[in-house]
Amino acid sequence: MASETPQTDLSSDKPLAERPKEGEAGPSKNALKKAQKEAEKAAKKAAAKAKEAAQKAQQEAAAGEDVSVGFYGELPLIGGPDFKPTGDNRVNLGRAAKEASEGKLSGPVSFRAQVINARQQGAKLAFLNFRQGTDSVQAVVAEGEKISRKMVKFAAAVPVESVVLVKGLLVKTQEEVKSASIKDVEVHVVELHIISRADSMLPLQIEDAERPLPAEGKEEEPQAAEGERPFVGLNTRLNNRVLDLRARQNRAIFRIKHGVTQLFQEFLNARGFIMTQTPKLMGAASEGGANVFRVDYFEKKAFLAQSPQLPKQMLIAAGFERVYEIGPVFRAENSNTARHLTEFSGLDLEMAFEEHYHEVLDVIEEMMLFIFDGLKTRYKEETEIVRQSYKVEEFKLPEKGKVPRITFKEGISMLREAGEEIGDFDDLSTPQEKHLGRLVLEKYDSDFYILDQFPLAIRPFYTMPSSQNQTSSSLPENQTPQSSATFPTPQYSNSYDLFMRGQEICSGAQRIHSPSLLRAQMLAKDPPVNPDGEGVRDYVQGFGYGCPPHAGAGLGLERVVMLWLGLPNVRLASLFPRDPGRVVP
């Protein structure tokens, strides 16, 4: 099979890599053949050398020269023909250290770990630090009955970041260990084998990747102070993401991100939602032609979904009642800011309701509080690890029923009182958004709030006009709102955004479920959207088959993680971020 997921008929297809590449630039076949021969030669040479070394070690052992033979060295390739499984139990370092600290552990344990650093002290001692997950521990290799000087030397020379198999005693220390996360236990090594040797020159030191990036808007690469290591910027980190992701705070960030997805699902599953997968390949640019990626689709063109908006509404029209999706969202936007990605993870939900879209907004609000609460209680340790790097104030949480829910109109008033000049129906700029966030925090003591009833003109065509017929404050007081007997054209809409630390993380609305109103609204947009266009025709028609009133929302997963932790850049919350200038690694 070509790649993991089964799709290809085994009968008809060779692995992808074996197929001829079409029009791809690359080294010539001859060059590769040559390289192939050289690699084979090198491999044979390496194998011969390894065999020789092993024989030499055996000879030395036979001559009684090294008491430690068999206790250290390089393991044969695991999975290769020379490796012999031992069936030994391997422990989790954190748990084993805790047992050792409580006096519940005796005898040596085995564990796999990565080498953080290794150094020799005199001829008889080597000190190492090992990493396993977010735990780290100090280790000593000391010359003794079964530990030769050669073994000490070997230990001190293990390249940083190599994966090793350690057998050792976990011993309580007299003094607190400063250089490791495990403070009261160290390892007295009895065996040490290299499972996977790291290159001796690494393009990025984990130590450097563990230093925080400057806050948004600050200099990217601050000058290093005297004696300090030079600061390593975001680009270098992202270019070497496999190493960068080993930084302790990164391990924690992605456990928290996992947590958000699980809490999201847990909450919605309990309320009868189902997880769905809607297509990312679309026959037409359904939400407008700009900012959409075009795909060569056999003889035609296809487009990458800018959101699951249309299909998720179609599922409501199909009678699914409550759906959610976790999936990639693609935006061909040439924005190079700290909060934009060209591909990010959308947490989308859509729900039929009975009488008022606030039934849905209440669910969303409760869901966010559930997620925050879950992060606070279940991911406390991870959050603390990140806060050790990014010293951001704790996220101020409102209680249930006390989430500030203010109308857009109210928000504008608050901004004006604070000196901002802004029109009634103007969209908020990013600085204005942040300003409003500060005002809400001051007034309500909450880093999370909801802005409801946005102006209709600044929302997409599928947004339900406001039921509240709010009049603008600039409307003369004696002027009555438009009669509701004819189709009203209210200035506001049944739509909302959610904010964390003054930045938008979620946008949603009641959708128009009346096909005639939807058509009218599409045509009323400037420029108008053609309701019979290929990308929207099936969507619009679906509402003509009977559709319940519904509302929903889309959250940006990376933004939730970024703002919960107060990270300075959304890229830090994406494993392999994509932006206009970056599609690798």
Added chain:
Amino acid sequence: MASETPQTDLSSDKPLAERPKEGEAGPSKNALKKAQKEAEKAAKKAAAKAKEAAQKAQQEAAAGEDVSVGFYGELPLIGGPDFKPTGDNRVNLGRAAKEASEGKLSGPVSFRAQVINARQQGAKLAFLNFRQGTDSVQAVVAEGEKISRKMVKFAAAVPVESVVLVKGLLVKTQEEVKSASIKDVEVHVVELHIISRADSMLPLQIEDAERPLPAEGKEEEPQAAEGERPFVGLNTRLNNRVLDLRARQNRAIFRIKHGVTQLFQEFLNARGFIMTQTPKLMGAASEGGANVFRVDYFEKKAFLAQSPQLPKQMLIAAGFERVYEIGPVFRAENSNTARHLTEFSGLDLEMAFEEHYHEVLDVIEEMMLFIFDGLKTRYKEETEIVRQSYKVEEFKLPEKGKVPRITFKEGISMLREAGEEIGDFDDLSTPQEKHLGRLVLEKYDSDFYILDQFPLAIRPFYTMPSSQNQTSSSLPENQTPQSSATFPTPQYSNSYDLFMRGQEICSGAQRIHSPSLLRAQMLAKDPPVNPDGEGVRDYVQGFGYGCPPHAGAGLGLERVVMLWLGLPNVRLASLFPRDPGRVVP
């Protein structure tokens, strides 16, 4: 905001729909403006007409002509300015019917439902059927003190598939109701309002969508027997998927699909895996140039990921230990079969192990049994609903520890004994796969089995060569296997496929974690893969930073659903399937 998920700076961006479209064909601006005016005119006319009708009804009521005024009719648009919420409780039909059946319910209840059919019997009676989720119920509107003949007539004329608000008494029936899923209770309607009126002409009848499609390989559109409705084929159903998805078995299929995703996560979460999101936009066609979709990426080209294979392995190299992903997988394969899609959902996992790749295979096997067991116990009802349409034999499950795990070599022997002509290292054709499935079912009484130790040549470059040094049965018996001191080139590999009902649903392997062996294997492929090429460079380098041995797998979610239920086409397990000829709806 343009679409749901927040990404765009509110400050700088208008909704996508408002932006000028680039190079999109469509009606001219003038034509749209004209249509817009006409729509406005039509909307005003409709509103005026509705107002008139309402006034007329009121006048009639005032004249005492209709005792039911206010008890039936069309509700104002929910969310619109004329709708007044009542705060009435709405019930779940299935639960309420059960309570009524047990005599625990008194008084009328309200519920929202969809009309399956409506007909009048004489002047005084109307019969309707309502649908809510997978439940359906029979209802009667009978002339009486508060129910006028006009209301009976209105009820009988509600277009099929309209969404209605019903108030009624749930009454135990004397005889079993044949036409509904709720057999012992019917609704005596007291109020009936249309929430969303369906078009009177539908392109597809739900009744037709509920009839099963023929088994694979059978005629697509069988001749209808005398008096039968004409058969509606797959294309018509998929073209009208919003209606098609209302079919009862479809509702059940996608609850089961949800179930698979949840069971997958539940099992892996409990074992310390975390959910990840890896990019779908790739800088190069990492697994070969064929069968990959090309994307216009700003001034450059990007490619859609054919699997998360490379990034998930990079996460193992980054020290993540155990990861999984649920995400779209793209294959630009021009295959028009019952089991191929161009976009499907991959359930991927990757895991570091200690000594043997069977540690991982054991986890995968246990996971599949957990999923099967969960489907059997938690999704029994849904499975039965689908089986009412697709009368497939129940999936035969092995017990834990008894899953047939046979080597590829053994599989070839079994096929040969059964008369198939096949070479030692030939890949299995689809018919051979199915044949082997039948042989395994006969021998082991299991619809699920694992084929292990595939020939190396038919697996991708990242597959670990076999540790077992199996010799081919065609090798002369006195010929010894190659020495393992030099790099061996075994015929087999540490790789496996999983099968359900004789079809592959999962492919996986131990991966090469040694950068030198990986390079050698890449170069040894024909044609060779350049280890320094843009798409794989970071991936290959990652293993030089120290990487634990690891293995993983990728499952095709739609295939698991299809084969669990025995559906005749994988498209039935995709909400909006994509194939070479279909990118809408």
